Amino acid sequence: xxxxxxxxxxxxxxxxxxxxxxxxxxxxxxxxxxxxxxxxxxxxxxxxxxxxxxxxxxxxxxxxxxxxxxxxxxxxxxxxxxxxxxxxxxxxxxxxxxxxxxxxxxxxxxxxxxxxxxxxxxxxxxxxxxxxxxxxxxxxxxxxxxxxxxxxxxxxxxxxxxxxxxxxxxxxxxxxxxxxxxxxxxxxxxx
Numbered sequence: 676x677x678x679x680x681x682x683x684x685x686x687x688x689x690x691x692x693x694x695x696x697x698x699x700x701x702x703x704x705x706x707x708x709x710x711x712x713x714x715x716x717x718x719x720x721x722x723x724x725x726x727x728x729x730x731x732x733x734x735x736x737x738x739x740x741x742x743x744x745x746x747x748x749x750x751x752x753x754x755x756x757x758x759x760x761x762x763x764x765x766x767x768x769x770x771x772x773x774x775x776x777x778x779x780x781x782x783x784x785x786x787x788x789x790x791x792x793x794x795x796x797x798x799x800x801x802x803x804x805x806x807x808x809x810x811x812x813x814x815x816x817x818x819x820x821x822x823x824x825x826x827x828x829x830x831x832x833x834x835x836x837x838x839x840x841x842x843x844x845x846x847x848x849x850x851x852x853x854x855x856x857x858x859x860x861x862x863x864x865x866x
Contacts, residue, residue, distance in 0.1 A: 710727055710856065710859070711859075713727070713728045714726060714727065714728070715727075715728055715730070717732075717735075717740055717755075719738070719739075719740055719755055719756075719757065719839070720737070720738065720757050720837055720839075721832070721835060721837070721866050722755070722830070722832075722837075722839050722864055722865075722866060723864065723865045723866065724740065724755055724860065724864055725860065725863055726742060726753075726860055727856050727860070729744065729746060730742040730743070730744065730753065730856075731743055731744065731745040731746075733745075737757075738756055738757040739754065739755065739756040739757070740754070740755045740756075741753070741754050741755075742754075744853065749845065749849045749852060749853065750845055750846040750849055751843070751844070751845035751846075751849050751852070751853050752843075752844050752845070753841075753842065753843045753844075753853070753857055753860075754840075754841075754842045754844075755839060755840070755841050755842075756839070756840050756842075757837055757838065757839060757840075758773070758829075758838045758839075758840045759838065760831060760836050760837065760838045765807075766807035766808065766809045766829060766831055767809050769809070769829055769831070769838065770809040770810075770811065770827065770829045773827065773829060773840060774811070774827065777817065778817055778818055779815050779816070779817050779825060780815060780816045780817075781811060781813050781814070781815045781825070782813055782814045782815060782816075785813045785814045786811060786812065786813025786814070786815070787811070787812055787813055788809075788810065788811045789810055794808050794809075794810065797862055798861070798862050798864075799862065799863055799864060799865045800830060800864060800865065800866070805832060805833050805834045806830055806831065806832055806833065807830070807831040807833065808828065808829070808830050808831075809828070809829050810826075810827065810828040810829070810861070811825075811826075811827055812824075812825065812826035812827070812843075812854070812858075813825070814847055814850070822846075822847050823844055823845065823846060823847060823850075824843075824844075824845050824846070824847050824849070824850025824851075824854065825842070825843070825844050826841075826842070826843040826844075826850075826854060826857055826858065826861075827840070827841070827842050828840075828841040828842075828861045829841070830864065832866065839864070841857075841860075841861045841864070843857035
C-alpha cells in the first residue's frame with residue numbers, strides 16, 4: 676500500500692492513458708456507422724453516389740464529379756466520371772486501357788485486384804447482371820517518376836451503354852487516410 680501512495684501520480688497518469696485509449700477504440704469502432712449515417716448523395720447520369728460529409732465537391736458537370744478535402748492539407752482527390760464505352764473490350768481490358776491512358780504503372784507487390792467473386796459479394800452492383808465491374812488499387816508510378824496511391828474502379832451499365840470511372844488519387848502517405856472511405860463509397864454505388 677505504501678508503494679501505491681508513493682507513486683499515485685504515475686498510477687493516475689497510467690489510468691488516464693488507458694481511459695483515453697479505450698475512448699479512442701470505441702470512437703473508431705463507431706466511425707463507420709456514423710460515416711454511413713451522414714452521407715451526401717449525388718447522381719451522375721443515373722449512378723447514385725453517396726460520399727462522406729467531409730468531402731468537398733470542387734467540380735461537377737453532366738459527366739463528372741470531383742471531390743477534395745478542403746478542411747485539411749491532404750494531397751488527395753476523388754473523381755467520378757462518365758467515360759466512353761468500348762463494347763469490343765472486356766471490362767478488365769477497358770480498365771487496363773484507362774490505366775495506360777493515365778500513364779500509370781502499378782507496383783505488383785503492393786497492388787490488389789479483387790476477384791469477380793469478391794466484387795459480386797461486396798459491391799451493391801456486383802451481383803446485378805446488367806453491370807460489369809473491375810477494380811485495382813495500390814501504390815503506383817505515374818509520368819515515370821511521381822509516386823502515388825491510386826484506386827481505380829470501372830463500372831459498365833450494359834443496358835444504358837454507360838461507363839463510370841471511379842478514381843481516388845493521393846500521395847503514398849495519404850492513401851490510407853481516405854482510401855477506406857473511397858472503397859466504401861464505390862461499394863455503395865447504385866442506380
